[in-house]
Amino acid sequence: MAASVSYVVRLLRLLTVIAALGGAAALAAPGPASVAEGIYASAPPRLLQIRTLVADAGRQISIGSGFLVSADGLAITNYHVVSQVALEPKTYRLEYVAADGSHGDVSLLGVDLPNDLAIVRLDKHDAPFFTFDKTAMEGGLPKGERLYSMGNPLDLGFTIIEGTYNGLVEHSYNDRVHFSGALNPGMSGGPTVNGEGLVVGINVATRRGGQLVSFLVPARFAAALLQSAREHETAPDLRAEIARQLTAWGAALYKSLGEEGFRSTVLGPYRTPETIAPWFNCWANTNAGATPKPRANINSTNCSSDTGLFVASDLNTGAIQINHSYVKTVDLNQFQFATYLTQLSQPRLVGGGPYRKWYTPERCHEDFVSAAPAQDHPPLRVIWCAQAYREFEELYDVALIAVTQDHSSEALVSRLSLQAVGYDDAIALGRRFLEAVQITK
Template sequence: MRWIWFCCCLLLLTTLKVQADSAEQLFARYEPALLQVRVLEKASGAKSSIGTGFVLEQPNLLVTNYHVVSEAVLFPDKYQLEYLAVNQQKGALTVLAVDVVNDLALVQTDYQPEHRFSIQTEKPVQGATLYSLGNPHDLGMILVPGTYNGLQKYSYYPRIHFTGAVNAGMSGGPTVDASGKVVGVNVASAGNQLGFLVPADALQRLLASYQQHQNDADLPKQIAQQLFDSQQKMFSEILAANWQLKDFGPGKVPDEVVPFIRCWGESNVEKSKDQLKKVAAFCSQGEEIFLSQQFSTGRIEMQFEWLHGAALHPLQFFNRYQQNISSANADNQASKEDVTPFECQHKVVQQANGQHAKTIFCVRAYRNFAALFDVLYLAASLDHQQQGVISHFTLSGVSQENAQAFARKFSEAVLWQ
């Protein structure tokens, strides 16, 4: 029995040593194909931001995240790109193609390491060990082991759930399997060993598109088309869905209308000292498409509030009600250089059951993407002196046609007595 136990321990130690050697060998083999991607502010010559990139088998091609190089894409007169290799070699970089929806960029480089990365065409098995490579916090290239946990559940934009430390500066680096083939590109971290990767098949699609349209170097045009196509696909699914309703105070509101829109709720009805009772539900497609440090798009948010102030004077209730109505804002980040000011229409509408509501429909246009808009909608019931229902949604980066269709479906789905 002791002999069996000794053999098992020896086998375990041998296995661990093989895994350690494998990780060490992977890093030694592929570290020269990892580059620090630097965004330089031209006037000062200093680094504005950094990320990681990796050299592909295809000649002169480097992969990184779009968000790593976005400032140089959008503001080429102010920023330029440079790489720094582990041997301290430096050189210029030029962005050739982007996929803003999946946060990927293909970049031209003159750097030619001996070993380069290839893409894995088969998905890993659940629980497989993966290795994330990158340059966290500008501390030098490292390798981080972790676990493949499949695609993130309820995510509209496919992302691999990676249990491992993906830190700032590792964005754009590769995550590889035991053979050294790329299964995903580092893109985000939620802390506590929770990382996210862009799946390798998204990179393969970008490569195929680039090879087909190599002569089309108009990056803003690429971005505009990608944003438009993405929202068309998303809203086609949302608008075609059979929206399920749930009871909410004196009425009904939409629930989780599609799998990638998730809902939460809260209330204070158990607090006897609160004169104004509130029940709130929040639903969102909370993922964003990064465009720049000041501009994001792609979010959908719905919010519902039932307020009841039986102990308040009607004027007191109205003041509190008005405060909640006026707190509605756009759900995405944008600057005045990115979007026009909101223009709003105010109406009083009547439901089929005779109830009345004040509605506000606001739109702001994207300055550089002519077919896209941010939309804010709010409706507040008017027929009761001491209670009311507020329904609200915001859409970012949506076409005029889809915004109007969503508003119609939303307003028809919110019912109150």
């Protein structure tokens, strides 16, 4: 009896609070959960799981997500979801499984390599589809707006994830949206929509080592790819198209790097070149606290570009790195110090092992470069290494290493690494890089 009285008292208190908040209207007010529920309720006929299958075996080898963007069966997904079919169409094929249970074959029509997008055609007609948000395509989405991402994470079933829009990622060469939401493997290529169900971005990646740090491709790139597919009735030679897009993207990247130029920074008794391009992140490190105590002190700066480009599961390219290490002996003699510098200045290209199918063997050249005495340039031992891409004509990975030769107990080791670069661009940037190495004392 006492329990019943307590229950009645609690119920009366709850009804009093509800009345104060506006009674039934307060209970009926839609919240974020009801928005997500409404969006997801209409999504299943428009959502897809995209599967890559080994053609002869008929079994899937990878999965991703996608979404319909037209009534005649055109759909958007990520390029990396379908890359195996794009590069090896005789070995792999695509199929879809929709959230409403339908399934069938998929034809790959086109790709946007820099933005990691692809457009495909399904055997669907008069199907509901997603449309793009005009405000998002014009860059007018306010930070903090609630967004909803959909896809099939880890092949667990179609899911909706709530998060927020945080604008474009800073220090990134390719535009990416920072989305605070839990994207997981398998959701790549799915849509992220606003509260009205309009697409503002396409799921593309998540930051490992972080929490709820995910990335979207802005909707305008998917809309442009859709328009291009409509204008071209036949699919291009996709392998040739990938090569064309990679070459054009690399040319634009290195033109931009050259236009941004280098700034001079001080490291020990030297001046070193660092780029002023906004899509680099620079950090410093030192071995001062290392155990056991090092025999040479090394203070370094490392600048890495956010320009990586996925080409295949075993080929990510397009990165640029600038590294400078000021090295000063503690107890090494002159011969030992020279040996130590030689070890520190070894080239680090990626063309061996599993990458061998993509690259020719590297070729290196070493020489000494001296400036006129009146100039503030130290004599340098310069190592130049390059390897060509087997599949992509006139593109190279290049490593340029310069070691100062003006002192027997201290030196600067500078390194410039370029991926997917034209040879003339590499020569021009390398020359400017070496000219910017100077002495301050």
